[in-house]
Amino acid sequence: MWNWKNLQALVPPPGAEVDFTACLDAFPSLKLAKTTPQDPVYHAEGDVWTHTQMVVRALLEDAHYMQITAQERETVFFAALLHDVAKCSTTVVGDDGRIAQPGHSRRGAVDARIALWEAGAPVLQREDICRLIAVHQVPFFAFAESRCGHSPEFIVRELSWQVDVHLLCMLARADIVGRICPDVEGVLVNIDLVREMAEEEGCLRTPRAFASAETAVRYFHGAQLHPDYALHEEWGSDVVLMCGLPASGKNTWVASHCADWPVVSFDDARAELGLRHGQNDGAVAHRAIDKAKGLLRDKRRFVWNATHLSRQMRGKSLDLCLDYGATVRLVHLEASKAELLARNSKRDTTLTNAALLGMLHKWEVPLPTEAHALELLVNHN
Template identity: 80%
Template sequence: MWNWKNMQTLAPPPGAEVDFAACLDAFPQLELAKTTPQDPIYHAEGDVWKHTKMVLRALLEDEHYAQLDPHDRETVFFAALLHDVAKCSTTVIADDGRISQPGHSRKGAVDARIALWEAGAPVLQREAICRLISVHQVPFFAFADSRRGQSPEFIVRELSWLADLHLLTMLARADILGRVCPDVGQVLVNIELVREMAGEEDCLRKPRAFASAETAVRYFRGAQLHPDYALHEAPGSEVIVMCGLPASGKNTWVERECKGWPVVSFDDARSELGLKHGENDGAAAHRAIDKARSLLRTRERFVWNATHLSRQMRGKSVDLCLDYGATVRLVHLEATRGELLARNRARDTTLTNAALLGMLHRWEAPTPTEAHALSLLVNSDREGK
């Protein structure tokens, strides 16, 4: 059984080679890459595993790789190893025979998160790896025809809040060099332009500075403003939005850290309505949202306690708070697999452990661009929490 300490040995030091057999043993899902086809125009080298091996070799040949400290070397290596891990489950073959894997970056980040969580990887390093995977192709197109209709400046600034752009551009270079396709030269130019702009914006190895957290939040939601000029902040509620799987310790954390704060909870609303887990979620959500609106109107501080597993679900809660001028801090809690299942068995709940584990495939940990502040916390029984 592979754990994080064992996995760290997979990231080769400068001058060494990749142990591909060990990589497959540590991450069994990669075995499916051997039989996952790719579009022959952009991946004439063949299947996903051939491409992955070529990417890893290109990464190790990058002059910057030897200059990285062990932590960063591990981070970019595992991002490269797992960057296409979800192509096996997202492959679509059209009627004309063209092959695509829509959404494989986002799904790959989720798959990598589950595997690294089960191995016990440190949460901050794990999320650095997963964010690299989620945006690994964005530098290809930032200075081409932006697929999102956003300026290169916006894309680079946002990327800097999601990933170390030095590591991201290394990963992107390895990704394009590790394939056989007609546009390698142009993509390499685009990647270098991202790197140059990151240098100009002073965000190659750190998030782009903003005049205030409010300015950053509104900018990343599309407000037309400049990062260096603070946006006027209207007074509003102070809101803590909880995130995390059931049984991760959210209730305990709220009771300890936010004594006396009003709490908005879908679970509480469900209980008040006499509903079981998964039963008439719409009614429970409506009741909770009405309570949140009431607190926001009076500018009271409160905690919004829910799983908020996906960015889409968090976004609904956060957007509502921002509409009322609130300041929002996301607090993401998690525990080990064993602790999570043991706690859930001991709880008075209709949620089974099987159903809880099924929720892992919707687990998108929050990112710094989503709110004014973010805390990623491990609520471990071993830490006495």
């Protein structure tokens, strides 16, 4: 079993070679890349592993790679090595015979998160890696005809709150150089435009400045406003929205930091209804949401204590809070695999360790753009 210190030794200093055999040993899922095909139009070089090696080599040849810190080299190296790790599990062949891997970036971020979590990677650096993987192709299309209706300005500002745009541009450049496909130069122009806009906006290496946290939250949730002009804030509830795997220590954290706050909890609602885990989740959600709505109407502070593991599930609770004008602080808790399973085995719960580990594939750690504040904490208690 590889630990984080062993993984760090895989990262070559400028001018050194990569030990790809050791990389495959460290991340066994990458071995599937050797037999994972790609669309020959955009990847005439062949399988995913061939492409991955070309990307990593292109990254190491980038002049910027020689200028960044050792930790930044680790971050962008692992992002490059794992950027297509989920192509093996997302490959589809259309009726026309064309190969595609829809959603591989987002799925790859989850797969990389699990592998790096098991190796004990520092949480903040791990998330830097995973966020780069999740958006590694966005610079290809930010200045092309928009696929999602957002302007290039919005895309660059949002990226700056999620990743280091300088590292992202390095990764995207390596991704397009490390393949055989048409219009490489056109894509490189788009990547350069992303870099230039980030420099103009003052957010190449730091998040784009906003007049207030409320302005930023509303902007990233779709409000038509300018970052430099503060949005009028309506007073509402202060909400702490917990998230994290079961047994990660959420209840303990709430008891220590918000002891006198009302708590909205799906687990409490389930217990009140006399239901087992996974039984009649609709009734459980209805009971918890009704309690949250009452607290929001009264503008009372409270804790929403739930796993909120995926962005989709978290978004439902966040949207409700924001609709009532609440100020939301996201607190994400986690523990090591060994600690998590040991705690869960001792809990009075119907959730088995096997079922808990199955939840990992939905584990999307919150982004700073989701709420007014975000804390990523590791619970060692």
